[in-house]
Each structure stands twice: as structure tokens, then as C-alpha cells.
Amino acid sequence: MKRVVGAGLMVLATAVPLRAQDPLPSWNNDAPAKRAITQFVAKVTHSGGPEYVPYPERVAVFDNDGTLSAEQPMYFQLFFVLDRIKAMAPQHPEWKTTEPFKSVLAGDTKGVAASGEKGLMELMAATHSGMTTDEFSKIVNDWITTARHPKTQRLYTEMVYQPMLELLAYLRANGFKTYIVSGGGQEFMRPWAEKVYGIPPEQVIGSHGELKFEMRDGKPVLIKEAKVALVDDKAGKPVGIQRFIGRRPVFAFGNSDGDQQMLEWTAGGAGPRFAGLVHHTDAAREFAYDKPSQIGQLDTALTEAKAKGWTVVDMKKDWKTVYPSAR
């Protein structure tokens, strides 16, 4: 029996991370956020402990833009939209004289901005609908594996945060199911989220449009339509969580006021809860922004975080590295 028990421990050892190894090496050891994370995970996984959380309830949700990945000077999906308009322009000669396309093609960002939300919706419709889901997935994949960020010249998927990659892996090693819950497009993230984050498509929740089932040449297809089905942002995030997961998360991480309701929904449940915010304080290595920013504005959520004792990551102080080294 002794040997059998020994083998049991060996099996156990491959499933449970060793204590001696730091699961979050890119987080500074004296960062309060690191301590808060590891203490939370220790208590909810302590079998028989007062705050033990059973496996199926270990649901962790993460915002994407600004939480797992950079989002400045604008959401990466907007770079995709602008690149697509340019690529599609030869088939649309009318765009040369029609706003907001005209401004996009002229590189006139002020003109694009002047077209407001109506203009943005037109650009989204032109680039995100009319094709099959398979076609769109291929378009995204072709772009994300070649396009580069104007400031860093990195691939966009190389601007994810190394400390957050470690956090995702750490949570999964402790039995958590990790989800993305993003205001960004669900079908825009799914083609690369599994490779980049280890998060499979069925765990990527985002804004999405209506789909239409059709037979084309005897083959079934799903056509992406221009009509919005869910805006998975602000109060839409708890809605997306309930609709897709049907359980209230025990762990949530965001970075902006768009994540406030998701954090409230998570923190508002019974038992142990973790709510965290990434505060962008690092102008040298990444970007520094919060209250006045148009992209990823962090104002009321930061106030609530302080009032309620949510964990706030100070990127500059807490993270040893920001982006992964070349892969």
C-alpha cells in the first residue's frame, strides 16, 4: 500500500503546481496585488477550508482590451477595421467620395472621429458583415498574423501582458475555467484567443451581431449580419456572463469603467470573491492613462475599487515585465 500511496502522490504532483516554483514570476514579490491573488487562490482551493470553492464554481472572467492586452492608442479591432477598409476599397469606388470611408482612405482621423458613432457603425457593418463566419475567421487570422502595431512594431498578439498570461495559467492550474468577457467582437477574438491565451472559442464572450443560417450551393453557412445582438460592455457584461456561463464568477479582472458592472456582479455573490483592476501607470513601458482617456477610461470603477477594497494593479510598480519576450 505504501508504494500505491506514493504513486498517488506522484499523480497528484503533476496536477498541483509546486509551492517552491513561483507561478507568477513576472509579478514583483512585494506587490500587494500578487499577494491578494495568491492568498485568494490558496483559500478557495484549500479542501476542507471555510472558503473552499468546488471546481465547477471556479469561474474566472477577464476583460480583454487593456486587461490582457494593450489597447492604445486605440482598440486593436479598430486598426483591423481601418486596414480592412483600405484593403476592400478597390471593390468600392464609391467610398472615395462617401464618409466615413473617404476620411479613412485619406488617413484623416479627425474626419473619421467627426462621423461619430453612426460612422463607426457603418465602418463596422462594412467590415464585419456580409460574409460567412468561416470567411470572417480567415480574414481575421490573415490580419492578426501579419499586421503590426504602429508604435511598437510588434504583432498585436505580442502586446499581451506577460503577467496576465501567467495569471491565466496559474488559475487554470488551480482548477479555474478562464473566460474572456470583452466589449470587443467575439468573432474577432476567437480565431487567436486559444493560441495566445489558452482560452478556447467557447470561453470567449464578446459583443456580437446576428447570424443567418442559409444553404449556399447546397452547403450550410452562417452569414454575419449588420444587426447587433449583444453589446458586451458595461451592464451588458453581467448579461453576457449569465447568458453564456449561467454561473456567477468568483474571480474577475478588468481595467476600465466598462468592466465596473462585471466586477460588481462578481463581487456581489456570496462567499469568497476576487475583483481586480489593471491600472495603466507605465508610460515608459506601456501607456499611462485613466480618468481622462477616451479609450479604456478608468474613473468610477477606480473609486468603487478603493471603496470596496478591490485589488488594483499598479502596472509600473507591480509588473517586472509587460510584454512577453520574443516567442
Place this chain on the structure above:
Amino acid sequence: MKRVVGAGLMVLATAVPLRAQDPLPSWNNDAPAKRAITQFVAKVTHSGGPEYVPYPERVAVFDNDGTLSAEQPMYFQLFFVLDRIKAMAPQHPEWKTTEPFKSVLAGDTKGVAASGEKGLMELMAATHSGMTTDEFSKIVNDWITTARHPKTQRLYTEMVYQPMLELLAYLRANGFKTYIVSGGGQEFMRPWAEKVYGIPPEQVIGSHGELKFEMRDGKPVLIKEAKVALVDDKAGKPVGIQRFIGRRPVFAFGNSDGDQQMLEWTAGGAGPRFAGLVHHTDAAREFAYDKPSQIGQLDTALTEAKAKGWTVVDMKKDWKTVYPSAR
């Protein structure tokens, strides 16, 4: 080392079904459907084989009503609706004189039917909206653990099909992720699907309404609204699958024309695919119905199944037992 290896095999034995043991004991051995299922599973799990399907792509989708569970003489969710109207009536004196509530309270099924789809939507709105998601979950749970079917006197959850429970377990033991994709209410199935089918809430896709995030007495809640968000039936099933899973299933089972597009979508992908239909041929042990039935009509899907070589289960011939024995 010998003892260690032995212990390893012991661990393995609990995870992998033994070949000697029949994984589908309630299916007759000479049933073509049983052979089709086991041959499909054998080939897609044969590592290195020409039709091997990697684990993440092993997605299996099942209709609920009529496929995993009985659905006659009407959808079980409709029994719930009628019971709820009666239970709520004391708080709604106006229902005594207002259709379709008046007919429900009088037990006048013809009167209810005469109110048509508009009447049904009113009954759904009255019983499925206005409360929080947590409250609704509790209401469903209280009902499903006590209400009994008028013909069999069984709990509704005891009218699931034993052969299909075995099929779900068999697929999961072979690395499949099993999903429900039902025209029935998502929030109606989630409270009991994990216990009854071993399918967790995040793998239950069904018709659902809009939700509204609110703070009530300083606590975040999600309110069920009367507005429909997705009718997960017919052409809505592939839409639900793409939206929630983001992968095309390789295995699908239905029983009615409402499942036809889900089966087409599944069968229409590249590589090995399994599409199956339960044909209700057993008036003695369950119910016999297909083409002329109002509930679970099976007509065009059966024609397509024959044309395309989909698997059709003949309930009377293929199943040794229908319902589970008392648990």
C-alpha cells in the same frame, strides 16, 4: 516500480471505460444505430487514424425535448407554465376574466389553444419574466423536484431516456464535450441539467430572453425581461451553436424538424460527422408520433435523414429500456 505501474493502471481504469464492458447496455446489440455510434466513436478517437478528431473538436450537441427526454403530450415547460399560472393566480384576480389566463385557470385547453401564439407569449411573459435570474432558478427547481407527469406520474426528470444517458456518458468518456441545444428555455433547463444529464449550465444552450442588470437594495441583480433574445429552434440552432460554442459540432442528435438545420450544420462540415434522429415508434413504452404531430413533428428531417444516410433510432426496436429505473 511494478507497484507504481499497477497504481497507474488503477488510476487509468477509472478514467477509461473497459473494452469488455458494454458502454451502451440499454441499446440492443443488433441495432444499426448502436453500431453506427460505436463505429463513429472508435474511428474519431483512433489516434493516428485517418479520421482522428483532436479533443477540442469533439463537440457533441443534443436537442432536449424528444431527444434526451419525453415531450408528450406537450413540452414539459408548458406544464410548468400552466402550473405557474395557477400558483400565481391569487396575486392576479384580473386573470379570472382575461384570456388566455381565464382558460388556463378553467382547465380549458381548447381555449388556451385558441389564444394562439400571442396567447402563448403572454403566458410565457407572465411566468418567465419580471423576476431575478436567481429567483427564477429557484422557482424552476421547486417545480421540477415535485411536479409529476399526468400520464406516468413520474417526476419529469425521471422521463429522460436511459439509452441517451448512456450515450452522453459514453461520449464524455471518449473526450467529447456534450451540449444541449434546445428550443426550450435555457434558464428553464440549467437548474437541473447538470444533475440529470451531467451537462453543466455553460453547456446548456436554449431559447432565452433579454436580461437587465440592476442594483436592488445595493445588490446587483439580473432581471428577466419579456423580450425574446434568441429562439434556439430550426435555423436558430446553428446560430446558437456558433454564438455559444464557436466550433462546428462533429456529433448531433435530434428528433424533429426543429433539429434539421442543426443536423445539416453538423453534417455539412469536413471530416467525419455523425447526425442522428430519435424516431418515436413506441406507443406502448413511450409515445408514437412523427409526421402529423403538433409537438415534435418529424417529417422533412426524416426524409433528409434517409437521403443522406443519417442514423435513425427506432425506439421500439433499438432500445431495451426507455426510462431509467427508479433512482
